[in-house]
Amino acid sequence: MxxxxxxxxxxxGAGFSGLYLLYLLRKHGFTTRVFERGDDVGGTWxxxxxPGARCDVESMQYSYSFDEELQQxxxxxxxxxxxxxxxxxxxxxxxxxxxSKDITFDTSVTAxxxxxxxxxxxxxxxxxxxxxxQFLIMATGCISTANMPNIVGIDDFKGNIYHTxxxxxEKVDFTDKRVGIIGTGSSGIQSIPVIASEAxxxxxxxxxxxxxxxxxxxxxxxxxxTLWKENYAEKRANMRLSPSGSLRSVPPLDLSALEAxxxxxxxxxxxxxxxxxxxxxKSYNDLLTSDEANETAASWVRGRIAAKVNxxxxxxxxxxxxxxxxxxxxxxxxxxxxxxxxxxxxxIDISSAPIDRITPTGLETGGHSFTFDSIVxxxxxxxxxxxxxxxxxxxxxGMTLKEKWHAGPRTYLGLMSExxxxxxxxxxxxxxxxxxxxxxxxxxxVEFVTNTLIYLREHAVSTIEPERKAEDDWVDHVQETANQxxxxxxxxxxxxANIPGKPRLFMPYxxxxxAYRQKCDAFxxxxxxxxxxxxxxxxxxxx
Ligand code: NAP
Numbered sequence: 001m002x003x004x005x006x007x008x009x010x011x012x013g014a015g016f017s018g019l020y021l022l023y024l025l026r027k028h029g030f031t032t033r034v035f036e037r038g039d040d041v042g043g044t045w046x047x048x049x050x051p052g053a054r055c056d057v058e059s060m061q062y063s064y065s066f067d068e069e070l071q072q073x074x075x076x077x078x079x080x081x082x083x084x085x086x087x088x089x090x091x092x093x094x095x096x097x098x099x100s101k102d103i104t105f106d107t108s109v110t111a112x113x114x115x116x117x118x119x120x121x122x123x124x125x126x127x128x129x130x131x132x133x134q135f136l137i138m139a140t141g142c143i144s145t146a147n148m149p150n151i152v153g154i155d156d157f158k159g160n161i162y163h164t165x166x167x168x169x170e171k172v173d174f175t176d177k178r179v180g181i182i183g184t185g186s187s188g189i190q191s192i193p194v195i196a197s198e199a200x201x202x203x204x205x206x207x208x209x210x211x212x213x214x215x216x217x218x219x220x221x222x223x224x225x226t227l228w229k230e231n232y233a234e235k236r237a238n239m240r241l242s243p244s245g246s247l248r249s250v251p252p253l254d255l256s257a258l259e260a261x262x263x264x265x266x267x268x269x270x271x272x273x274x275x276x277x278x279x280x281x282k283s284y285n286d287l288l289t290s291d292e293a294n295e296t297a298a299s300w301v302r303g304r305i306a307a308k309v310n311x312x313x314x315x316x317x318x319x320x321x322x323x324x325x326x327x328x329x330x331x332x333x334x335x336x337x338x339x340x341x342x343x344x345x346x347x348i349d350i351s352s353a354p355i356d357r358i359t360p361t362g363l364e365t366g367g368h369s370f371t372f373d374s375i376v377x378x379x380x381x382x383x384x385x386x387x388x389x390x391x392x393x394x395x396x397x398g399m400t401l402k403e404k405w406h407a408g409p410r411t412y413l414g415l416m417s418e419x420x421x422x423x424x425x426x427x428x429x430x431x432x433x434x435x436x437x438x439x440x441x442x443x444x445x446v447e448f449v450t451n452t453l454i455y456l457r458e459h460a461v462s463t464i465e466p467e468r469k470a471e472d473d474w475v476d477h478v479q480e481t482a483n484q485x486x487x488x489x490x491x492x493x494x495x496x497a498n499i500p501g502k503p504r505l506f507m508p509y510x511x512x513x514x515a516y517r518q519k520c521d522a523f524x525x526x527x528x529x530x531x532x533x534x535x536x537x538x539x540x541x542x543x
Contacts, residue, residue: 015043216276245440
């Protein structure tokens with residue numbers, strides 16, 4: 001058999017995580033190959049090119065902190081950058097650090113098998129390449145497998161079908177077109193106002209109204225940029241130890257919403273609504289733990305919806321009532337509710353009558369037919385586990401990750417899974433990941449993994465994997481932490497509830513980014529507490 005190419009590490013994915021991994025591993029002398037299914041870098045920001053796509057974490061915070069010159073030199077043109085600008089930034093980083101020479105594009109990793117004799121992963125790709133690596137690092141992102149609902153007749157539609165998470169590279173022209181859009185999560189809420197501004201007519205099919213607050217995006221000012229750039233060291237340090245990995249424009253009040261008077265609450269919510277962004281959710285310290293406290297903010301937001309939307313029947317439909325504020329991902333919008341005041345926009349409630357079928361000319365629901373030139377699916381993702389479980393990953397004894405995670409993901413710290421030595425998941429389930437500023441969490445995981453690899457090399461250790469008990473305890477801790485909050489009350493993708501048949505459990509860790517980082521650091525400092533380290537037999541024999 002021909003000798004296989006061998007590297008120290010194979011990284012899957014060339015988004016924010018994969019690029020930083022490549023940069024750091026290379027810097028520390030680890031031979032590294034990156035495989036990316038797209039034809040360029042960017043990950044999430046490569047695929048999600050839908051109209052209106054932008055980040056809802058401020059760009060001064062949703063950016064790499066690892067290189068001082070980079071963060072000083074790069075200029076963001078808006079407070080919340082649009083997808084093209086974020087993609088341009090990622091491409092700039094790739095060029096600046098000469099990363100793409102070690103990335104194989106247009107190539108998916110299809111399988112990884114752990115060879116217990118050699119303590120190496122054998123990795124297969126869909127371009128026929130097979131290679132060996134000591135470490136297999138999944139930088140595959142949390143929302144990278146689009147969820148296309150299985151609706152009868154979908155292949156019969158004669159017009160154009162789009163998914164927000166897999167949008168064409170060229171501009172889609174909706175001018176004067178009849179467009180239907182299914183889904184009102186973050187992607188729907190961002191794209192609906194933009195599509196409505198172009199389309200002849202837009203029909204929105206809503207199964208569940210989502211909570212959304214104004215983004216209040218503005219062009220970047222010199223003053224704001226300077227404030228951040230002159231204080232980056234301190235601000236980034238505070239972000240790393242904060243609960244969410246980002247700093248709020250209006251600080252949270254460390255007080256129960258129920259201790260405040262009606263007037264005080266009104267002022268607190270009004271101030272944060274005016275400031276825009278996620279800050280409203282952090283007005284008081286119990287909005288996500290007490291139904292009663294949550295309802296004070298929820299009913300206040302319903303009042304804003306009623307004030308913005310002219311037709312009160314539509315306003316009612318747009319007002320969430322079945323789950324607490326913020327327990328599905330809070331959306332940030334620009335003119336979302338105002339869009340429903342346009343004559344060319346209709347809202348169709350499909351909460352009790354699902355879409356029956358897609359027809360050659362449109363779709364049918366609740367006994368009504370609709371005719372469209374284009375249908376947009378803003379129906380989300382098989383999040384957090386979908387991409388990992390579509391790759392055939394086999395650990396010790398030939399056990400697959402799919403088998404091990406049949407009742408839900410099982411990880412230690414969201415980083416590793418017992419039985420899968422030297423396999424790392426960047427922002428994996430069980431880590432703060434999607435419940436944090438992803439950039440803060442990505443940098444923390446990438447640095448943790450790189451430092452781990454350095455430690456293993458220095459100590460002649462060939463394998464690392466979690467101890468079963470540490471993993472079991474962590475899985476319990478993640479669930480217990482979530483169960484102390486209102487999050488499990490929503491049928492969210494955090495819970496796996498958006499994918500038929502997916503196990504229901506809360507996937508991200510919401511114990512806080514700072515607290516999580518401190519745990520990781522403490523375990524590493526204690527000689528990787530909770531991990532089992534396998535000594536390199538050759539090194540031992542040589543001693
Ligand atoms: P999502 O939040 O999962 O929303 C999907 C929408 O499609 C929901 O309204 C859902 O209704 C609906 N849907 C799904 N299947 C359906 C079906 N068979 N029939 C009818 N409706 C259906 O997905 P997303 O909007 O793409 O957002 C996913 C995540 O990506 C966000 O939560 C966020 O973390 C991230 N994201 C971030 C940004 C940003 O930073 N600006 C932008 C976009 C996305 P139900 O609610 O009833 O399930």
